[in-house]
Amino acid sequence: xxxxxxxxxxxxxxxxxxxxxxxxxxxxxxxxxxxxxxxxxxxxxxxxxxxxxxxxxxxxxxxxxxxxxxxxxxxxxxxxxxxxxxxxxxxxxxxxxxxxxxxxxxxxxxxxxxxx
Amino acid sequence: xxxxxxxxxxxxxxxxxxxxxxxxxxxxxxxxxxxxxxxxxxxxxxxxxxxxxxxxxxxxxxxxxxxxxxxxxxxxxxxxxxxxxxxxxxxxxxxxxxxxxxxxxxxxxxxxxxxxxxxxxxxxxxxxxxxxxxxxxxxxxxxxxxxxxxxxxxxxxxxxxxxxxxxxxxxxxxxxxxxxxxxxxxxxxxxxxxxxxxxxxxxxxxxxxx
Numbered sequence: 001x002x003x004x005x006x007x008x009x010x011x012x013x014x015x016x017x018x019x020x021x022x023x024x025x026x027x028x029x030x031x032x033x034x035x036x037x038x039x040x041x042x043x044x045x046x047x048x049x050x051x052x053x054x055x056x057x058x059x060x061x062x063x064x065x066x067x068x069x070x071x072x073x074x075x076x077x078x079x080x081x082x083x084x085x086x087x088x089x090x091x092x093x094x095x096x097x098x099x100x101x102x103x104x105x106x107x108x109x110x111x112x113x114x115x116x
Numbered sequence: 117x118x119x120x121x122x123x124x125x126x127x128x129x130x131x132x133x134x135x136x137x138x139x140x141x142x143x144x145x146x147x148x149x150x151x152x153x154x155x156x157x158x159x160x161x162x163x164x165x166x167x168x169x170x171x172x173x174x175x176x177x178x179x180x181x182x183x184x185x186x187x188x189x190x191x192x193x194x195x196x197x198x199x200x201x202x203x204x205x206x207x208x209x210x211x212x213x214x215x216x217x218x219x220x221x222x223x224x225x226x227x228x229x230x231x232x233x234x235x236x237x238x239x240x241x242x243x244x245x246x247x248x249x250x251x252x253x254x255x256x257x258x259x260x261x262x263x264x265x266x267x268x269x270x271x272x273x274x275x276x277x278x279x280x281x282x283x284x285x286x287x288x289x290x291x292x293x294x295x296x297x298x299x300x301x302x303x304x305x306x307x308x309x310x311x312x313x314x315x316x317x318x319x320x321x322x323x324x325x326x
Contacts, residue, residue: 027130028232029137035155036141042158043149079133086140095143103139104132 172305221312
């Protein structure tokens with residue numbers, strides 16, 4: 001059952017970037033992790049409120065670990081979104097953090113040429 | 117470090133994030149928890165409006181400004197950057213022009229390389245093996261199935277994208293649009309017309325269901 005995700009529409013620190021009212025994805029992977037989160041929420045793996053709380057915590061932890069100059073330079077909203085998603089997925093026992101790490105390393109080792 | 121692929125540094129944070137995203141999606145797919153088509157549909161539902169607007173502005177500018185069109189066909193990446201659009205990966209965008217004699221269509225036979233800075237997210241069918249393989253072998257038939265029947269005398273050129281070169285079709289300006297300004301023209305430019313599987317269309321000004 002789809003739940004109305006008010007934080008996706010409104011402002012606040014956890015709201016996704018928008019331009020002219022529309023969602024903005026700077027790269028395809030950002031849209032994929034956006035879509036995965038929506039899909040998992042629709043399946044009931046977590047609620048939007050749980051996701052939002054987790055996202056806020058990831059953003060806060062990331063900011064605490066950095067000075068203000070670094071924060072401006074390295075900020076990526078969807079990297080934090082991805083981190084929140086990984087936290088929830090591993091917390092729910094859907095997959096292990098070590099599996100994710102291993103898969104990312106395996107994908108990085110592919111021959112170059114056709115990254116999407 | 118390889119010398120011929122210096123854009124794939126392992127310490128590139130954008131690439132590292134893209135790989136983590138792909139790792140998560142592939143693991144969830146293998147466990148049967150998410151399906152790629154479902155994610156496609158969600159993303160389109162939320163964001164179908166983000167993409168083609170950039171490309172539409174490029175095409176409308178080319179239709180309105182002959183000097184811009186010349187620059188666009190000579191160096192697509194640079195001319196598109198004039199309007200503030202560009203890719204994080206630095207791939208080249210080559211613009212191919214439709215004429216009375218030539219119709220261009222874009223595919224990526226190996227995967228789904230796509231000029232996303234101007235076209236946004238690729239549609240699901242673009243990534244499907246059926247389109248990727250068939251449009252090369254029988255483009256006229258595939259286009260007809262997608263609703264675009266071309267005169268037999270029009271030559272069809274199929275452009276295969278890669279991670280280095282992405283193609284954007286410059287469709288022909290429709291007859292009867294002479295009085296329109298650039299902003300109005302942009303409303304005629306559809307995503308499909310910039311992939312080459314459709315033609316520009318008069319914008320829908322009102323929707324029945326709001």
